[in-house]
Amino acid sequence: xxxxxxxxxxxxxxxxxxxxxxxxxxxxxxxxxxxxxxxxxxxxxxxxxxxxxxxxxxxxxxxxxxxxxxxxxxxxxxxxxxxxxxxxxxxxxxxxxxxxxxxxxxxxxxxxxxxxxxxxxxxxxxxxxxxxxxxxxxxxxxxxxxxxxxxxxxxxxxxxxxxxxxxxxxxxxxxxxxxxxxxxxxxxxxxxxxxxxxxxxxxxxxxxxxxxxxxxxxxxxxxxxxxxxxxxxxxxxxxxxxxxxxxxxxxxxxxxxxxxxxxxxxxxxxxxxxxxxxxxxxxxxxxxxxxxxxxxxxxxxxxxxxxxxxxxxxxxxxxxxxxxxxxxxxxxxxxxxxxxxxxxxxxxxxxxxxxxxxxxxxxxxxxxxxxxxxxxxxxxxxxxxxx
Numbered sequence: 149x150x151x152x153x154x155x156x157x158x159x160x161x162x163x164x165x166x167x168x169x170x171x172x173x174x175x176x177x178x179x180x181x182x183x184x185x186x187x188x189x190x191x192x193x194x195x196x197x198x199x200x201x202x203x204x205x206x207x208x209x210x211x212x213x214x215x216x217x218x219x220x221x222x223x224x225x226x227x228x229x230x231x232x233x234x235x236x237x238x239x240x241x242x243x244x245x246x247x248x249x250x251x252x253x254x255x256x257x258x259x260x261x262x263x264x265x266x267x268x269x270x271x272x273x274x275x276x277x278x279x280x281x282x283x284x285x286x287x288x289x290x291x292x293x294x295x296x297x298x299x300x301x302x303x304x305x306x307x308x309x310x311x312x313x314x315x316x317x318x319x320x321x322x323x324x325x326x327x328x329x330x331x332x333x334x335x336x337x338x339x340x341x342x343x344x345x346x347x348x349x350x351x352x353x354x355x356x357x358x359x360x361x362x363x364x365x366x367x368x369x370x371x372x373x374x375x376x377x378x379x380x381x382x383x384x385x386x387x388x389x390x391x392x393x394x395x396x397x398x399x400x401x402x403x404x405x406x407x408x409x410x411x412x413x414x415x416x417x418x419x420x421x422x423x424x425x426x427x428x429x430x431x432x433x434x435x436x437x438x439x440x441x442x443x444x445x446x447x448x449x450x451x452x453x454x455x456x457x458x459x460x461x462x463x464x465x466x467x468x469x470x471x472x473x474x475x476x477x478x479x480x481x482x483x484x485x486x487x488x489x490x491x492x493x494x495x496x497x498x499x500x501x502x503x504x505x506x507x508x509x510x511x512x513x514x515x516x517x518x519x520x521x522x523x524x525x526x527x528x529x530x531x532x533x534x535x
Contacts, residue, residue: 153535155218156204156265163216164261167535168204170290174282174530175200176268176275177324178356178483178492180333181423181430181445183453186318188377188420189339189393191427193346193434194320195354196328198527201266201279204535207291208259215243215262215284219270228257239270242280245308250288250296253304260291269520272358273484277313278321281305282530298326298529299341316374328529335431339395346430348526349437352478353497357471357507358520361463361488370485373416373457380417383409394420419456423449439478442494446479459486463515467491470510476503495523 160168175196182192208214211228222237224244231248234240243262251257264283268276285301288294296304305322309315319338328334332345348354377394385391387405394417402421406414426445433441450468454460464482471480471491476499483492495503504521511519 152202152265153533156202156263157535159218160204160206160261160263163263164206164214166206168261168263169206170287171202171204171533171535172283172286172290172530173200173202173533174279174286174325175328175527176279177321177328178274178354178490178524179320180354180434180492180494181449181481182320182336182427183423183449183459183482183484183486184318184373184377184457185395185420185423185427186320186336186338187316187374188318188395188424190395190420190424192320192336192338193333193427193430194324194328194336195333195524195526196324196529197268197274197356197524199267199269199274199524200527201264201268201276201283202533203262203264203283203287205260205262205287205291208261210259211257212259213243213247213262214259215240215264217264217266219264219266228259239280241313242277242308243284245312246281246284246305247288248312249304249308250285252307255288255294255296256292257288258292260287262287269358269490271489272360273486273489274356275321275325275484277309278305278325281308281322282325286530286532299323301530302326302341316371324529326530328527330526330528332526333434335427339393344431347435349435351497352434352437352442353495353500353523354525355493355495355500355503355521355523356483357467357480357491357493357511359461359463359467359488359491359511360517360519361461369459369487373459376413376416377420380409380413383413384417395424397421399425415456415458419452422452443479446481446494450481453482453486457486461486461488463488463517464491466514467507467511467519470507470514473510474503474506475499
């Protein structure tokens with residue numbers, strides 16, 4: 149931490165001159181259960197990570213934002229009076245999107261110089277983009293002398309991603325980054341935008357296994373899945389008028405109408421309805437450390453994601469095999485939206501080192517790719533950093 153602070157201070161002085169006046173952080177997240185349930189207004193078991201994005205800032209007298217990154221190339225200056233898209237430094241779309249969304253909501257913003265440093269792997273399904281959005285939202289609050297509740301900040305981040313960046317995501321990533329709790333997973337209700345803590349039993353560790361397979365969700369099959377779920381809701385509501393989202397549908401209701409749905413739509417709906425049930429079953433199993441139930445829930449989630457929602461990838465299959473054969477494995481599944489990126493495993497805490505080494509060796513032998521395998525712990529949501 150001290151080395152990271154000094155790096156931020158030194159680089160800020162080199163790039164902008166002088167010291168930053170404040171620094172904020174926002175964590176990434178991993179979903180322990182609940183793939184694609186958020187935009188269906190269902191439930192997700194989410195956990196913030198002890199990997200995060202820092203943003204050191206200093207307010208400016210004009211309405212210009214100048215933002216740079218220690219991780220990615222490209223400096224981006226933009227005026228708050230004319231927010232346009234940026235092809236030179238695409239990662240700054242998330243900062244520009246937050247400025248656009250906040251001003252659309254009526255907030256009067258001031259510019260700032262900002263320097264970003266992140267320990268969240270990019271493009272891996274751990275919500276590096278949402279962390280940037282939440283950090284930028286906090287920076288604007290400091291620079292502009294305004295206050296926004298964490299829930300509203302999350303909603304503004306979602307709107308930035310939906311309407312400015314162009315990914316029709318749910319609330320999961322932004323909510324997790326803004327409202328995470330140290331020491332606990334969160335059972336998130338995506339309709340009510342509330343959560344309850346879900347402590348993880350002693351002896352159970354969470355390990356992220358990054359396939360390092362590329363994934364690009366904007367304009368991809370992610371939006372197709374969203375549209376297929378919406379079509380399922382439209383058709384199911386003809387038989388059950390109270391249905392407004394797949395969260396309102398039970399397995400029995402779905403079975404009674406399955407013949408009226410196009411086969412691919414029926415598959416997508418079945419996965420979401422069953423995944424919601426698995427999330428609710430996971431909460432007590434995590435806290436109790438029920439190994440048998442955890443293993444079964446994770447196996448069913450992965451099989452459904454692969455066969456019903458079809459968000460798999462060859463790299464994910466190879467990683468799944470490596471995780472399940474490694475010592476100490478309790479259960480393993482996809483993380484994030486799928487199509488590559490990260491996987492997540494529950495592991496016996498005293499076997500983490502052996503698990504990681506075994507997974508790395510098996511996956512590299514199968515794919516020729518060196519993975520990233522590392523334990524993660526639940527951290528607090530977005531907030532200030534003392535420099």
